[in-house]
Amino acid sequence: MDFNMKKLASDAGVFFTRAVQFTEEKLGQAEKTELDAHFENLLARADTTKNWTEKILRQTEVLLQPNPSARVEEFLYEKLDRKVPSRVTNGELLAQYMIEAANDFGPQSPYGKTLIKVGETERRLGGAERDFIHSASINFLTPLRNFLEGDWRTISKERRILQNRRLDLDACKARLKKAKAAEAKAALWSDEVEKAEHELRMAQTEFDRQAEVTRLLLEGISSTHVNHLRCLHEFAEAQATYYAQCYQYMLDLQKQLGSSRGEMLPGTFVGNTEATSPPPATASPTVMPAAAGPAIPTLPVVPTVAGAPDGAPAxxxxxxxxxxxxxxxxxxxxxxxxxxxxxxxxxxxxxxxxxxxxxxxxxxxxxxxxxxxxxxxxxxxxxxxxxx
The missing domain is CATH 2.30.30.40 (SH3 Domains)
Structure with a gap:
């Protein structure tokens, strides 16, 4: 119990010393050990990587799951180490509604047949979306999360330790400076100077060791960028595959609807918006007979030149x-x-x-x-x- 109390008192004293040193540095009353320019660049690069990784991760999650409630639910399942329940995609849900509606309207009716065809395509689209979300989560989101929850936490921890080592070092420098100033007044303070110099050497050693550890971790950000670059390529390929599948499914649906729409609604569709073959030229002197009803004799229309007498050539x-x-x-x-x-x-x-x-x-x-x-x-x- 005594040992624990002594350790607690020692920790409190160290914390107080660091707090005093930090406050004096902010007020400009104490000197601060500066890191070299390369180290500062590594720190800035790490902070930038962390900030943009968080933004890209959050926005990708929104892209894959626009529903915020669903995202919160998935987050809670992951934190509880429980399997995320399988969720029906919007396309699959729409397909279910269309097929159920077709059964009520009559699956053999023109509307029912079309609902079934479109519903089956929506189901395929929903399945493709599910595969894309799964692939993007594994190959892209997971590496980003691993960096933020693993490597970055380690870097942050070592940076905090380095900050404490720097405060201890600067506090030792301040004590040595005070001891030397007192020594100039009285020779009795020589022991304090020697003690302060020993503490300074120990603090400098701890600071240098921690700076090297932190430097190695910060230089590892380059490997993180390479890994994220590979993951980004995989994400783009998965997205390209998904859109290609969707395009092919919709082309197949268009062909099905185009081949059957004349049977379902005869006389309604007169042609595609984009003609695939040239329309027949209409002969000028002839009037086409009506498409339905009894044949009515018609006389040919002979166009004439304005101002020409009757019977003039066309x-x-x-x-x-x-x-x-x-x-x-x-x-x-x-x-x-x-x-x-x-x-x-x-x-x-x-x-x-x-x-x-x-x-x-x-x-x-x-x-x-x-x-x-x-x-x-x-x-x-x-x-x-x-x-x-």
């Missing part, structure tokens, strides 16, 4: 070289597809080429007059992208 029969462009109303157009002219009144097109187009009075609205240099001729509107 524009299609005119020589394109004789056609004059209007004073205004010409536009630029880009050919969407290749087009082979049917006769001398039409102009052949090459995909992506630019031409000048304009309309003439009495001309079929499905056609425009096109010009390319000295060449002129009719072109179908469906093959063009009109530019402003």
């Amino acid at each position: 524009i299609e029969a005119l020589n394109p070289s004789d056609v004059k462009p209007p004073a205004s109303g010409t536009r630029k157009a880009r050919a969407l597809y290749d087009y082979e002219a049917a006769d001398s009144t039409e102009l052949s097109l090459l995909s992506d080429e630019m031409i000048t187009v304009y309309s003439l009075p009495g001309m079929d609205p499905d056609w425009l007059m096109g010009e390319r240099g000295n060449q002129k001729g009719k072109v179908p509107v469906t093959y063009l992208e009109l530019l402003s």
Whole structure:
């Protein structure tokens, strides 16, 4: 009991001495042992590594699990050394709702069939997300946590010890200085000087030893960067794989929906937003019959030139070289597809080429007059992208 009390009193005395030394340094009343520039750079680099690692870790956790309540729950399970329960992803939950809805609406109905197809794709997306989260947690988050909870704690502990060793060293320097000042006044204080010098040598040795230990740990930050670099590559590869899987799943779903939508809703879908093949050119002198209902005889529409007498030849029969462009109303157009002219009144097109187009009075609205240099001729509107 006496030994423990003595040790406690000794520790309290050391703590008080360090506190006094620290306060005097802050007030500018005591000298402070400065570390060399290289050591200070190592300390700054370690602090920067720790700060950014914490930020990257937290934001990656938010990316993988946006729900803060779920993150807190997973954190508590990890701290309690218990297995984190398997959690259904949002995609898998959506898939479950869609399939259950399809069963209620009728799995053979058009809506039910589509719900099942989309639900199955969402389930696959949810599974891919689960695999990505698992891979990112093991290959990226775990190494970051290990650094913060392992290496950085060790570095912080040794830095605190080094700080205490420095305070002890500076306190010994201050005592020696006071002892020498007193010795100048009275020779009886020589023993105090010798004692202070011995304490200073011991403190200097402890400080140097601790500085070397801390230096080695701080230089190990370079190895930490190399390890985190490898983990970052693995994280990027896992994310690329995840997005590639999602893209392929959605392509497969689009193909399924595209092949069946005409069966489910006939007559509703008239084509993709991006045409994969050129639309048929509409013949100008003919009117197409109605798609449904009894056949109604129709007369061919013969376009005429404005101001020409009845029975005058149509524009299609005119020589394109004789056609004059209007004073205004010409536009630029880009050919969407290749087009082979049917006769001398039409102009052949090459995909992506630019031409000048304009309309003439009495001309079929499905056609425009096109010009390319000295060449002129009719072109179908469906093959063009009109530019402003």
